[in-house]
Amino acid sequence: MPSPSSGESGFDKLYQEHHEWLVRWISQRAPSSEHARDLAQDTFLRLLNRPAVPDVLHSPRAWLAKIAGNLAVDQLRRQRLEKNYLELLAALPEAEHPSPEFQLELLQILDQIDRLLDGLRPVEKTAFLMARLDGMAYKAIAAELDVSLSSVEKYIAKAMLCCYNATYGEA
Template sequence: MTSNTANLVGFNALYQEHHEWLVRWIARRTYSTDNAQDLAQDTFIRLLNKSSLYSDIRSPRAWLIKVAGNLVTDDIRRKILEKNYVVFLESMPETVYFSPEEQFQLLRLLEQIDRLLSGLRPIEKTAFLMVRLDGLSYKDVAKQLDVSLSSIEKYIAKAMFECYNFTYSD
């Protein structure tokens, strides 16, 4: 039996044994069976793209939970982002119009920014966005967030470091 055949047999066995369980696990967290099916498939696709033998995974359910959990988190984050984007578009004056392509590009850009800042705590993200997007001074941000100026300086420095690391890790 070739290595590829052994991998396929191992993958099929793992899929047969854990697929329904994983769909139920995801459905309990997302409250959507259809979405759970999609996320379970995405989880197994990640496994299928893994080059090692499936028999090497000591705890398949733990591995599946970790990958599926990350996908659920990404899915929730994307839905929140899309919802906020729709609210933003609805609040725009009618004279400002984005084409479907521009809307798609803007949404992708927002998703990239969200991924870029995913390692930050909410207050750090908020401070960074207030400075970079709203153009507020560190002092104004400190006042609005009711924290010290030195805290804002640290938050911005950490956010900039995250951006730098993200840029050079791709």
């Protein structure tokens, strides 16, 4: 297991050697270069939360691209959630609009749920949210995500365990 200092040097080396490449890679897929720079920074910030970055990676660019791709999926999901919320709010008669305090509380709860599920892979989060927020059946989720029914069951079980552990402590 690498020591913290080797993890830090591994991170520094990874950043120095691959940051600009990652920005270029994301730029080819992102709406703007500013968005690409932000997503690259978020990718490296995600790595800072790891115990250590290995000094030797067989495919560092593939690893970074996967992390950046997962973050992009998370951002799109959050944007979709926000868009759906705003559309729902716009469809309500003004007399039924929630108070600004309630809206803030709701957004804080959604952010808390997002952080709670932060340790999950994007496909696991997506399956859980499709089941819990959209009320989709497991079979429909499997079809939508193009995975097996047993995978969906595992994803949702893992997400529910995360929720349980966050609420009641480690099992």
